[in-house]
Amino acid sequence: MVALPQLFNRSAESQLIGQRRLSGPMPWVIAIMVALTVIAAAAALAFSNAAGTASDALTGGVTVQIVDANPATRDGQAQAALAALRAAPGVLEASLVPQDKIDRLIEPWIGQPLSGSDAIPVPALIDARMRGAVTGETLGALRRTLRTVAPAARVDAQSGWLKPVFGAVDTLRWLALMMVAVLGFALAAAVLLAARNALGSNRDTIEIIHLLGGTDTQIARIFQRAIGFDAMIGGTAGLLLGLAAVIVLGRQFGGLGAGLVDSGALGLTDWLLLALVPIAGIVLAMVTARQTVLRTLRKML
Structure with a gap:
């Protein structure tokens, strides 16, 4: 009988997954999702910065017109x-x-x-x-x-003039946050479908591993490691692509010279938060793959 530790090496993993990591679609799907998430998150942060800066600047401001x-x-x-x-x-x-x-x-x-x-x-x-x-x-x-x-004087609060603008910016901020949530859900759904497809195409191999004493947790760990590697490759590519798009868009909007637009510039904390997007994507992909495999195995056997 073959020892169980030998079954769960990288050779067994490649047989179980049934596709080369870099040739399969999963890294590129994750890269696209991460890139779009980075852009949406950057938009949400920029809108928050613009609204906060403008609100602070206009608090206590009064304009008097002599007509x-x-x-x-x-x-x-x-x-x-x-x-x-x-x-x-x-x-x-x-x-x-x-x-x-x-x-x-x-x-x-x-x-x-x-x-x-x-x-x-x-x-x-x-x-x-x-x-x-x-x-x-x-x-x-x-x-x-x-x-x-x-x-002839007319006295108005400066914040009152921009209430419609603040309302629109707040709506756009929530829309960007909803886009981040939707992209996270889409990433989890893509991983779920990929894990189920790999399980279905390797059903016979999984049954043999079970007969040899392998557990569902050991099998799930194989898929989790494979998906995590794909997510790391795709997340890194997506982060670079997303940051490049954010920088280009930032320069384009910065050239407008509008005060409200300039106040939405991203700070150091914002860039660090964007750098965490692929890490969150990797964690989400690995957790989704593990839970999907465990639930599917319980139904299969």
Whole structure:
């Protein structure tokens, strides 16, 4: 009789699996899944960073608009409102937005600013920063303060302007996280089908091993080791492919020069989390293969 330890060497493993590791489809399937997961996870992290950075920047921010068609009246009320804001309790800082900066902001929509009688009235803007979060009570107090010195003033919380944007970013973040979960499920399903197919094609060999005293756990360990090796090869290739795609996309979006996009840049912790994706894929593949083999063997014999 052949000793059991000799049955479970690498030669027996290759006979049991029935395919060469690198020639079979499983490493490439895992590589594709890992690459897509890395891209989806990077998107989720970028959206989280962008939302968090923008929220921190806008917390406590207040914008005051002086809306008046008369330039002299507008400028006078803007200076009066600026002085009143700087003296108001709870205001950390307040500054008048330069006119040339306003002109650059509105130029994409109305073109070059005109002068003279053809000039389009543009509100004067004051950027203020409060000590704490801006509430309705805070806005009400500021409006009462400015009502006497600047009747044309309109006070708004900066965070209120971007609520729809924050909602869209949050939706995209959850969509990316759902994509990560779906890809994880697809990876487990692919491993499950591969393990069942290998078991079915090697049923006679498995029955012989059982007759020789081999256990289900020993057989499952063979499949687990083979799938783990395939997952390591595919996970490494998928990680490199996914990171390359993330870097290219990051450079493309970085070239836009948009503040909200720039705030979504990935940090060191984010890159480390992306590096853990193939490790999670290997663990998931090995656990799925082991459990699939054990459950299938119980039904076969």
